[in-house]
Amino acid sequence: MFTGIIQAVGRVVRLEPRGGDVRLAVDTAGLDLADVQLGDSIAVSGVCLTAVTLEPQGFSADVSNETLSLTTLGRLKPGDPVNLEKALRLADRLGGHLVSGHVDGLGKVASIVPDGRSQRWTFDVPAALSRYIAAKGSVCIDGTSLTVNEVAGHRFGVNLIPHTVAHTAFHARRVGDAVNIEVDVIARYVERLVGSGDAPALDEAFLRQHGFA
Template structure:
């Protein structure tokens, strides 16, 4: 589990295709790997990946065909910057919201508008995910926990403060970019408990 509070911005150091999957080497940037072991989980742009090797300030992860089909990671070039967060420990503060690192779909940046020192961002999303997004609820975009300001049938909006823009990859994003979206876990559990079929919207 994760919190959606980005700990560092890293980069894709290398890509190696193999057996229908992909091995990525990820430069850790300022992320401390001193307490990371083989088998640990690190979220990369919101995607929970397992550490399979560590070499200095780089670590390696294997991506399955399923991960490549459901996330933006397969399309990232060497040098691309990515948000990083180590898995939540029970003693950690929960500064964002509970994030699983299991991406629900890919969204697209629709608009970026200045609002004083902050920015209002709007994202297009698959219609099937819109039902799980509510105003003042939580959403995870590329691994970052954000509060929803507006919610529609095919889009939602958030406000990004200067700190978020400075410590995540959002500062280098542009309209048209693809992003990983994970809806709030609680919304999915509430739907399950209510017995509502996922395609009943």
């Protein structure tokens, strides 16, 4: 599990084809890996990967064809920036929200508009994902925990403060770029409970009030 609080912006060193999939090598840009062991999880732009090699300034992870096809990792090139977060420990602060590192699908940057010193970003997402995104709820974009400002159809907006833009890979994103989207797991559990008929207290009025219907 992760929190969606980015700890460093790394860089892709190389992508090595291996038996039909890829080994991804990442320069961690000073992220302390002293407490990371082989087999530990590291989120790369929101995708949970397993460290299979460790170096003083980086690590490598094997990326399956499934992950390459369903996330932005399949589009990476050497030198591209990636958001990095080590796995959550039980004693850590939960500064964002609970993030699994299991990307639900791809979104696309629709617009970037200045708003004071901040920026208003809007994203387009497939219908299969937009149903889980609610105003004032949480969403994970490229591994970054963000609060949803508004939702309109298959488009939603967030606010990025200067710190977030400067200390994540958002500084390199442009309109039209693809991003990894992970919806809040609570929304998925609510849908599951209501669909199974095991939660009669969660009626339609409740779901509408909280943006799930």
